[in-house]
Amino acid sequence: PPHRRAAVSAGDSAPVTPYEQTQMRQLSGQLSWLAQQCCPKLVAPLPLLMGETNCATVDTLLRLNKLARQALKWASEPMVVHPHKNPVAVGWADGGWTTRRDGASQLGLLVGIADAELLQGKESPVTLVSWHSSKTPRVAKSSSAVELQGIGEVDDEMTYVRLALCETLVGPIDIRRWPTYARRIPAAVVTDCRGVYDALARSSSSCLGL
Numbered sequence: 743p744p745h746r747r748a749a750v751s752a753g754d755s756a757p758v759t760p761y762e763q764t765q766m767r768q769l770s771g772q773l774s775w776l777a778q779q780c781c782p783k784l785v786a787p788l789p790l791l792m793g794e795t796n797c798a799t800v801d802t803l804l805r806l807n808k809l810a811r812q813a814l815k816w817a818s819e820p821m822v823v824h825p826h827k828n829p830v831a832v833g834w835a836d837g838g839w840t841t842r843r844d845g846a847s848q849l850g851l852l853v854g855i856a857d858a859e860l861l862q863g864k865e866s867p868v869t870l871v872s873w874h875s876s877k878t879p880r881v882a883k884s885s886s887a888v889e890l891q892g893i894g895e896v897d898d899e900m901t902y903v904r905l906a907l908c909e910t911l912v913g914p915i916d917i918r919r920w921p922t923y924a925r926r927i928p929a930a931v932v933t934d935c936r937g938v939y940d941a942l943a944r945s946s947s948s949c950l951g952l
Contacts, residue, residue, distance in 0.1 A: 754801035766795055766806055773813055783816050784809070785875040786850055793877065794843045824867040828858040829911075831903045831929040832868065833896035837878070837888030847882045850875035851896040853903055861930055872899050889935040900929050 758766065770792045777784035787809055794802045837849040853872040860866035874895070882888040901920070904927040909915050915923040933939060 754799060754804070756800050758798045758800060758803050762803055763795065763798055766798060766803060769806060769810060770795065773810060776813060776817075780821060781813065781816055782852065782870060782873040784813055785873050789875050789877070790842060790848065793846070797843070821870065822867075824869045826855055826857050826867075826869065829855045829907055829927070830858050830861055831900045831907065831927055832856050832860060832932065833900045833929070834932045835889070835892035835896040836934060837882075837885070837892045839882060839885040839888045842877060847878045847888045848875065849878050849888055849892040849895060851892060851899060853896060853899050855903070855907070858928065861928060871903055874899070886935060886937050889933060889938045893931055893933060893938065896931055900931070903927075904929055 770788065773784055773788055774792070777788055791802060791806050791809065832854050834852040835849070836851075837847060839847050841848045851872075851874050852870065854868040854870050856868045857866040860868075878888055878891050879895075880891060882891060901924050904924040905915060905920060907927045908923045912923075912926065
């Protein structure tokens with residue numbers, strides 16, 4: 743972990759040294775690779791800490807070290823690949839408005855493969871295939887705007903998963919007709935934003951009532 747100065751003498755709000763900042767970038771890069779490959783639990787807290795690197799304080803350094811220790815514990819947790827009958831794609835999206843230190847917003851997504859029963863309100867095992875968390879690609883002026891960006895991002899990701907499933911289960915696809923092939927695999931997006939859900943489900947206006 744990066745060199746840890748005594749918070750007693752410097753104070754948790756004191757800025758880190760250039761050496762510590764370099765060490766933080768190295769550790770963040772290592773954790774980022776782990777998060778992208780096999781540790782979904784890291785993708786939520788890590789980007790928020792990485793967003794503080796340029797103005798990092800001793801408190802930021804201590805929290806990054808704590809996350810690195812936690813990652814060592816999570817490393818022993820296996821990722822399970824379940825057998826699925828009639829597989830469907832399911833995506834979860836969420837967002838936090840102005841949650842980053844610089845005032846920007848954060849969004850996260852999770853895509854998995856489940857059994858068709860899940861779309862009928864029944865329990866089903868889920869195999870995780872894709873996850874991501876980052877700063878929103880566009881400035882969001884409200885929490886609903888963040889949620890909408892998250893839904894758009896997870897829908898794009900699910901399209902790739904649906905095409906991969908279709909090619910695996912059915913056979914070669916014509917990428918020029920990708921919507922036709924994607925529709926062969928049922929899918930659903932899960933959101934906790936009631937306002938966005940109501941707008942998509944009930945509104946018939948061009949701007950969905952938002």
